[in-house]
Amino acid sequence: MQTGNPSTDTAKRLSLRKLNKSFGKVHVVKDLDLEVEPGEFLVLLGPSGCGKTTALRMIAGLETVDTGTIELGGNDITRVLPKYRDIAMVFQSYALYPHKTVAENIGFPLKVAGYKASEVDAAVRDTAAQVHMEDYLARFPRELSGGQRQRVALGRAMIRRPYAFLMDEPLSNLDAKLRGHMRAELKHMQHDLGTTTIYVTHDQIEAMTLAHRVAIMNEGVLQQLGTPREVYDEPATLFVAGFMGSPPMNFVHGSIASQRFESTGMALPVSGNGSSGKAVLGFRPEDSTVGSAGAGLFDATVFTSEQTGEYTLVTLSLADDTMTIKMPRDFEAEIHSTVSVDFPKDKGFFFDAVSGNRDALSLV
Ligand SMILES: Nc1ncnc2c1ncn2[C@@H]1O[C@H](COP(=O)(O)OP(=O)(O)O)[C@@H](O)[C@H]1O
Ligand SMILES: [Mg+2]
Numbered sequence: 001m002q003t004g005n006p007s008t009d010t011a012k013r014l015s016l017r018k019l020n021k022s023f024g025k026v027h028v029v030k031d032l033d034l035e036v037e038p039g040e041f042l043v044l045l046g047p048s049g050c051g052k053t054t055a056l057r058m059i060a061g062l063e064t065v066d067t068g069t070i071e072l073g074g075n076d077i078t079r080v081l082p083k084y085r086d087i088a089m090v091f092q093s094y095a096l097y098p099h100k101t102v103a104e105n106i107g108f109p110l111k112v113a114g115y116k117a118s119e120v121d122a123a124v125r126d127t128a129a130q131v132h133m134e135d136y137l138a139r140f141p142r143e144l145s146g147g148q149r150q151r152v153a154l155g156r157a158m159i160r161r162p163y164a165f166l167m168d169e170p171l172s173n174l175d176a177k178l179r180g181h182m183r184a185e186l187k188h189m190q191h192d193l194g195t196t197t198i199y200v201t202h203d204q205i206e207a208m209t210l211a212h213r214v215a216i217m218n219e220g221v222l223q224q225l226g227t228p229r230e231v232y233d234e235p236a237t238l239f240v241a242g243f244m245g246s247p248p249m250n251f252v253h254g255s256i257a258s259q260r261f262e263s264t265g266m267a268l269p270v271s272g273n274g275s276s277g278k279a280v281l282g283f284r285p286e287d288s289t290v291g292s293a294g295a296g297l298f299d300a301t302v303f304t305s306e307q308t309g310e311y312t313l314v315t316l317s318l319a320d321d322t323m324t325i326k327m328p329r330d331f332e333a334e335i336h337s338t339v340s341v342d343f344p345k346d347k348g349f350f351f352d353a354v355s356g357n358r359d360a361l362s363l364v
Contacts, residue, residue, distance in 0.1 A: 012038050012073035012163060014059070014196065019068035021054055028054050030220040032068070036164075039194045041187070045207040046217035047243070052200040055217075056166050059198065060089045072163065088157035089166040092173065094149050096141040096156075102128070103137040106155040113160070123159055130189065131155040146174045147182055154189070164196040171206065183209060204244050208232065216240050238356040241282050241349060247313065250288070250323035252281045252298075253353060256361065261350070264319035266298035270350070274359030280351045285326040287347040290314050290333060296340030297363075305333040316341065 014036040021029040029051045036042050044052050057063035059070060061082035070078045077085055088109075096105050104111075107124040115123075128134040131151040141149055150170060157165055170186075171179045187210050190197050201207055207214045208228040216223045216231060216239075224236040235241035241249040254263030256279045261268045263281070293299050300316035300323065312331045316323050316339065325341065333339060350361040 012196075013071075014164060014198075015069075015071040016055075016059070017069045017071070019055065019058060019070070020066045021051070021058060021063065022066055028220050029058070032217075032220075032222055034215055034222065034225065036196060036198060038196055041190050041197045041199065041210060041212045043207040043211035043214045044198060044200045044217060045204060045214050045243075046202065048202055050217045051220040052202075052217060053168055056089070056168055056198065056200050060087055060166050061085050062089070086163040087166060088160065088162040088164075089168070090153050090157045090170050092169045094141075094153040094170075094173075096149060096152055098141050100140075101137065102133055102139050102141075102144070102152050105141070105152050106133075106159055108156060109160050127155045127159045130158065130193075132185075145178075147178045150174065150182055151185075154186075158193070158195075162195070164198065165190075167197065167199045169201055170199075172201075172203075179206075186210065205246065208244070216243060218243075234358075235282075235349065236358050238280060238282070238351040238353075241351070245284060247285050247324045247326075249282045249284050249349070250321075250325075251351075252318060252321050252323070253278070254281060255279055256350075256359075261361075261363075263298075263321075268297060269364050270361045271364045272359075272361040274350055274352065274361035278353035279359060279361070280353050282349040282351060283323075283341075283343045283347055285313070285324045288325045288341055288343040290316070290325050290327055290331070291340045291342055293338040293340055296342030299338050299340050302333045302335050302337050302339055304335060305331075314339075 016032050016034040019029055019032040032055060044055060046052055054063060058065050061080060065078050069076055103124050106127055107120040110120045110123055128137055131154050133148065133151050133155060136148060171182050174182060183206060199210060211228055213225060213227055214231050215225045218239045224231050224240045231240055232244050235244065252263050254261055255277060256274055259270055261270050261279060261281055300318040303315045303317045303322065306313045311329050312327045314325045314327055314333050345363040348363040350359040351357065352359050
């Protein structure tokens, strides 16, 4: 029995090729291509209903695949039964057995696989120590906190040393403080175990903090795959730009004509080749500043200004667009006053308003 070593087969790579899934007429996962490297922590991020759970369940074998293939280490596992996939899933609800102790819950996968009691005991002790639950082996789930239940669920997934962990929003039932704490523990544990992990969440902060790479999905379509830095600094689509960051990127709707971006009360010179036609200018709250009218790139009206203690969030209106600028904590702005917005030219992003794709345009 393998109990001591993390997954050692480093040649294994999990590949999803053109995966498709529909429920009735609803096409939920569309041509999903994804390569997950051995040992990688990959986060599948997207809004509720975009197809994340469905994608994960297909990888686990809990949902059939309409078209496309799933390969593990070059072997086609698309139609292999879940129990033969060497993949363990951790569910949002933990799904612990209420009438079994912590030790029995953690050891269950080995027990049903027919291991001897002494082997199960040794592996339970080993695994419980890794999830810091060695002092709670005789307790029942109802006697545990949310974070402890989560650790038991993880331990039960870990005990067979699967090639990969699939986690579906495992922290979403915890309160904010515990969520932050468990997030750090998960990252630490995954680092030490080195087990390939695919983690589903709708929380962009979780994605940014946990992932080696983030795969961002919207309406069943993979929008961008990259490191947290890449997707944050170089968003490929309007959707990604608007999903990452809190507050997210600001958008001004306008059009491109004769090398200028034009919107209400502004005409900014641009260079490069993009769409001619409807365009969106994006810039991040933390890259921008508010100044006196006429002093920046364009003017806008103060809608409100909010102190968070740490900084001041200034919300501005410009025609139909609303934007938020992050200013130092002592900054004050009068509601209804006219101010200017400024940001470095290389912090302005352009998107095609119709396709939503990034345009190769920049402010000059
Ligand atoms: N078993 C099912 N039968 C019918 N529709 C489903 C089923 N599972 C999921 N769906 C639908 O598929 C879409 C994607 O769901 P899901 O994969 O759970 O999204 P996410 O996990 O990103 O919130 C949703 O519209 C959902 O209602
Ligand atoms: Mg889901």
